[in-house]
Amino acid sequence: MSSDSRIAHAAEDMQAGFLRRYVFSTDHKIIGLQYFFLAIAAVTIGTVLSLLMRFHLVWPSAHLPFIAGGIMTPEQYLALMTMHGTIMVFFVLTTAPQSAFGNYFLPLQIGAPDMAFPRLNMLSFWLTLLAFLVMLSAFLVPGGAPISGWTAYPPLSGLGDITGPGEGMGQSLWVASVLIFCVASLLGSINFISTTIDMRAPGMTLTRMPLTVWAWLVTAILSLLAFAVLFAGGILLVLDRVAATSFFLPAGLVVSGEFQTHGGGSPLLWQHLFWFFGHPEVYIAILPGMGVVSHILANFSRKPVFGYRAMAFAICAIGFLGFLVWGHHMFVSGMNPYSSLTFSLLTVSIGVPSAVKTFNWLGTLCGGKLQFQSPMLFAVGFVSFFVTGGLSGIFLAQPAVDTELHATYYVVAHFHIVMGVAAIFGILAATYYWFPKMFGRRMSESLGKLHFWLTFVGVYCVFMPMHFVGIAGGIRRYADSTGATYLAALQPLHRFMTIAAFITAAAQLIFFYNFFRSIKSGERAVENPWDATTLEWTTASPPLAGNFAGRFPSVYRGPYEYSVPGAAQDFLPQHLPPEELASGGKERSHAS
């Protein structure tokens, strides 16, 4: 489709009815918002599930009004855990940073009128929504939601309800949902890659792309390669469950006293396929956050990103190495112990580009003129959590040390900080940063700061003590603490974490209030409220269909030209031609 016909198409959209404009829209901005609100719904449900788990861990015999029988059973606990992990990983950490913000801002930042394949884009969203509904429906079927965790290791997940409640229909719906999600992600990633390659504005060379665009591009490539493998693995798991195949099921299984007729499969095969997806998935969740944080740190430090090329290269290096480290999830799995050493060295190597990013973020701050508005605070918070969660990973990257910490709460602390909290801080930074562009209004700055302080302190109070529970031997995925005698001593820490979790969750209500109230009645935002340089700030807030009101921006310089010596203002927008700058482009920066 040529750009002209795309704009005509977009103009048609504007005249269409409400359904066509806001529900079955092919406009990347509407689709981005749809993904965003889906992620909001998912994160709310996922958080409630985790609070129920935290509550049960500390007060296991308390009566809960909405639980059948009043007291939570072990299988209900495991069902909550499985659904918490799955919903958060797929429908929040994959959906919000990449599908929501990527969809909304990638075309805007490269000066494109829409995604390369708008209808495919719409299909991606609706498939993701379908996957979400199928996932939630697992709660409603007999036996309830699956209990095998988000990793769904067979044989537990491969044999039906003989292995436990939830492993019948619940697990089937889980696999179905994951497969649908895989298709949606594959379609989405093709769209992201094509758009970035084909639809950049004139002058938008690769090294003039904002680091956000680099991150979304590399994330899309990871999605394409990783979800394809999860899809294949998921199909094999379905076949094992319903077609009596034995891809993951070995001979000689005796389950609940019943001899099984399967034979020839390997449970480790699933683990390899799953983690070949699962580890890149961590980077799918965090890379867009890295891009956003680099972008925001430069904007609010009024300085160019320190080491732009090193940053872009580090994103690519992390993406590439991310495919070579999956075995570090399997050090105790029974895999060949020599391959553990290889995976270990590759895993510590991925710490190098990660550290390079951290150093460059610090380099960006140094010598800057730091303006602490909400996006900046969450970006700095991201850096702190990324450092904490990244360094705790160096322990788990070594097979010998991992034998002590594997499957303890230490691991839960590690991945929640680096993949969950850091990524969420990236999402929140992006929300505060781009809210004026998305809704044409501004969020309350004082509520934003209050939200930051409570969340930053609260999250550290939840997850720092969790390391110590793990070091002292607290085992994850235990429905209560009666399984081993030494676990009782860790209950005071658990109580502290649970109380901190409830306070932190309550603090998110401040965010929701600020967010929804500001959509309705926030202060009106101008085109470029943060004095930023990139193309999304050169058009209306929110941008109309077609994005640039029929004009096509050209790009004349890199994305982070802040505080250039001799310039009339402390930021040089990417789209302003040099001659307009010379004639004092300050007044004209809104017209291109």
Added chain:
Amino acid sequence: MYDGVSKVSARVHLRGYASVALLLALLLTILVAATVYVFGAHLYPAPPPISQDAVQVDHQYNLTLYVTGAAFVLAQLGLAWAVFRFRDRGQKASHIRGNVALEILWTSVTVIAFVGLGILGRNAWAGARLTPAAPDAIQIEVTTNQFVYTFRYAGPDGKFGRLDPALVSAPTGNPLGIDPNDPAGQDDILAAELTVPVNRPIELLIRSQDVVHNFFVRELRLQQDAVPGMVIPVHFSADRIGTYEIVCTQLCGLGHYKMHGLLHVDSQSDYEAFLKRQALDQ
């Protein structure tokens, strides 16, 4: 655009940034202080190791703690310092795009620190996992199913009897499916708890009948999944008499949290008495 911000409101802004920067720097410093204190005071220690391999693991753990601890302190305090030092006080930001020498320096330092740890970490792994068990090691088979451990000793003939999954029948007293026609199986000894002699090499043969389980003894720093279809050997030599807990760390179903066993490290004579007692019981 600075859309007409007056000088007064700009000053208010700057004062606001100063207090925010101070608070953020303070919180980061408290984070560092609290973390260093809890690690330094050993408030939540792992239990003491009871094997040479476990001592090696602790050694590597401590080394990693020092290196990453130093990085943690420097990075968080560096962040705190930068946040406070470079807050907006009306100054002009410097236009620096980067520094190749610095990039090379910090990349090299991280390569040496992280990859160095990875290479050193090999030693602790090699002793436990890359060398086979001593030839005179006592072999004990560990079988897991939902949600119990069963331990099998080979008996006086030193040989395990053949297993046939089709014969598995816990109610009739054959939870492992030992073939009654195999003479090697006649003297096999089954036990619900694991008893081993102190200071003797032990080789565990870990297997599972149904789903993936795990065998974890914290004091041995020994953790191994039990995977159906595989027999996974691990070995250790415990040097302290006592009773230790075995826990399952691989999600195995609704009873996962209570899948639990005991490891008794006994003197040689107590161990022999245990074997005699078990043999009489069967």
